[in-house]
Amino acid sequence: xxxxxxxxxxxxxxxxxxxxxxxxxxxxxxxxxxxxxxxxxxxxxxxxxxxxxxxxxxxxxxxxxxxxxxxxxxxxxxxxxxxxxxxxxxxxxxxxxxxxxxxxxxxxxxxxxxxxxxxxxxxxxxxxxxxxxxxxxxxxxxxxxxxxxxxxxxxxxxxxxxxxxxxxxxxxxxxxxxxxxxxxxxxxxxxxxxxxxxxxxxxxxxxxxxxxxxxxxxxxxxxxxxxxxxxxxxxxxxxxxxxxxxxxxxxxxxxxxxxxxxxxxxxxxxxxxxxxxxxxxxxxxxxxxxxxxxxxxxxxxxxxxxxxxxxxxxxxxxxxxxxxxxxxxxxxxxxxxxxxxxxxxxxxxxxxxxxxxxxxxxxxxxxxxxxxxxxxxxxxxxxxxxx
Numbered sequence: 001x002x003x004x005x006x007x008x009x010x011x012x013x014x015x016x017x018x019x020x021x022x023x024x025x026x027x028x029x030x031x032x033x034x035x036x037x038x039x040x041x042x043x044x045x046x047x048x049x050x051x052x053x054x055x056x057x058x059x060x061x062x063x064x065x066x067x068x069x070x071x072x073x074x075x076x077x078x079x080x081x082x083x084x085x086x087x088x089x090x091x092x093x094x095x096x097x098x099x100x101x102x103x104x105x106x107x108x109x110x111x112x113x114x115x116x117x118x119x120x121x122x123x124x125x126x127x128x129x130x131x132x133x134x135x136x137x138x139x140x141x142x143x144x145x146x147x148x149x150x151x152x153x154x155x156x157x158x159x160x161x162x163x164x165x166x167x168x169x170x171x172x173x174x175x176x177x178x179x180x181x182x183x184x185x186x187x188x189x190x191x192x193x194x195x196x197x198x199x200x201x202x203x204x205x206x207x208x209x210x211x212x213x214x215x216x217x218x219x220x221x222x223x224x225x226x227x228x229x230x231x232x233x234x235x236x237x238x239x240x241x242x243x244x245x246x247x248x249x250x251x252x253x254x255x256x257x258x259x260x261x262x263x264x265x266x267x268x269x270x271x272x273x274x275x276x277x278x279x280x281x282x283x284x285x286x287x288x289x290x291x292x293x294x295x296x297x298x299x300x301x302x303x304x305x306x307x308x309x310x311x312x313x314x315x316x317x318x319x320x321x322x323x324x325x326x327x328x329x330x331x332x333x334x335x336x337x338x339x340x341x342x343x344x345x346x347x348x349x350x351x352x353x354x355x356x357x358x359x360x361x362x363x364x365x366x367x368x369x370x371x372x373x374x375x376x377x378x379x380x381x382x383x384x385x386x387x
Contacts (some may be wrong), residue, residue, distance in 0.1 A: 020065065023048075027056050031066065077338050078128035080204060082197075082224070083115030083213030084186060084238075085133035085148070085158070086167030087140050088363055090323065093175055111147045112169055112363050114213035114238055114327060121331030121353070122211075123152030124368045127338055130154045130207075132200060134192045140166040151366075157200055161191045177321050189215055194223035204228055211235070211334055214242040221245065225252040232337065236330045237262040251288030255337070257330050259295040277302045278309045291343060293333060293350065295326060303347045310344065314351035314380055316358045324363035325354040332373070352376045 020028065023046070030045050031037060039057065043050040060066045093105035111120075115133055122129040131153050135141030137160050144166060149155045167189065171182040197204075197220065204210060204224070211234040212221070225233070234255045237243040243262040246253065250266075264270055267283045277294065281304035284292045294302040300313035332353035336346035352373045356365045 020060075020063070024056055024060055024065075027053070027060065028065065076128055077208040078130065078206075079122060079209040079211060079334055079338065080130045080132060080157075080207045081115040081119035081122070081211045081213075082132045082192075082216060082220075083236075084113035084167065084189060084215040085111075085116035085131065085135060085144055086113040086169045086184075086186060087144060088112030088323075089168065089170045090173065090321070090361075090363070091171070092173045092177065092321070092361075096175055097172070097180065106361075108361065110362050110364075111144050113167065114215060114236055115211070116144070116148060116153070117324060117327035117364060118211055118213070118236065118331045118334070119153045120148060120151045120364055121328045121357075121368060122334055124364075124366070125331060125335045125353075125370055127335055128154065130157050130203065132157045132159070132192075132197065134159045134161050134164070134188045134196075136160070136164040136166040136188060137162050138166055140168070151364075157203065159192070159196055161188060164188045164191060171323060173321065173323075177319055179322060186215060190217070192216055192220060194220055197223065201227060204231070207231065209234060209334055209337055211330065214238045214245045218245050218248070221249055225249050234330065234334055234337070236326065237266070240265050250284065253289050255291040255293065255333060256284060256289050257293045257295065257326070257333065259297070259326070263292075263294050274299070274302075274311055277311065278304065281309055282306075293329075293347065295329065301329070301347050301351055303343055305343050308343055310347075312344065312347050312351065314348060314355060316355040318359040320359055321361050321363070322358065324357040324365075327363070328357035328365070328368065329354040335370075348377060349373060352380070 026046055027042060030042055039050050039053045042053045046053065088110050089107065091105060091107050093103040097103050113133065116131055119129045119131040131148060135144055135158060141160060145155045145158055165188065167186040169182065169184045172180050174180050205228060209232045210228065213236045215238055232254045233252055235246055235253050237246060237256065237258040240261050243258055243265050247266055258266065260271060263280060267280060269280055269283060271277065271280055281292050285306045291305045296302060300311050302311045329350040332350040333346055336349055353368065355376065356368050356372065359365065
């Protein structure tokens, strides 16, 4: 299938998921009231023939909105993001940064943190996502929860820790919007312990997907992986310094998203040419990782599931801020997993989401949506190259 055909098929699948007619919604409402209702009873309530009811039921089953006999309404899939949540302070100079002196520019503040950012991007793509993170009982913590909740994230599981300060992340960009320096005050993450998450286990066991960032402790990783053996885990490796924390648990990871430096750090391999990327991916597969997505910046995204391996590209039309692109990419991959989208289409969708993050000054592009990504994929001059 050609790349344009592939993208059109992808867009068609996205647009048809769980779209119901007014009549189908009436039927669903009646079924929710009585899951064992008969088709004859439905016909009487709705005011149409039994054969018409049967046709609607068939359509609702094919859409995955109801499941099997008894007309059980399918539960909505949801995911949980666990990890960092903090206030971001971003400085961007108007010209080149001058060492040992003040540089004119702009300073902005916004909610951040890898897990929190992923959760917000997932919510903006229309999916249900709980956030499990730790904040202090201070004004920054309250603001962080309020802003996350207003963006669509379910913050009911966020832990407020008395006497602690909410995390803060300070980053300085250069005039080309590339990060030059960052300081992270994330001591409160030490409070995100197995003991505190014990009561969340029933919720976590119901999640279709859990996405972790490696800001969390090795002890918490061990707790989650050992108690949730049947769960689909996505992991964002965050940074070179923190990437190795996931190494003992690779066999429990469904999908891993490192950049090249992080992948090299975990594997101990050094990649000097794109032709070596399949070998790097195979190393991760041999340790149990089902899917790996290696971010290569302007060079694209290399994906592999053991059967399919490819480097795909989708050039960014505008780069305003490099912060947040990886978070949007991971959120898009989670979205595609919830919809059972195949891996190449997922990779293009993730690249398009990252491009939307690159195009805004804020860490998260508030205009991000499935519709916007569909439009981008339809209009883009796609470039893909075999690895």
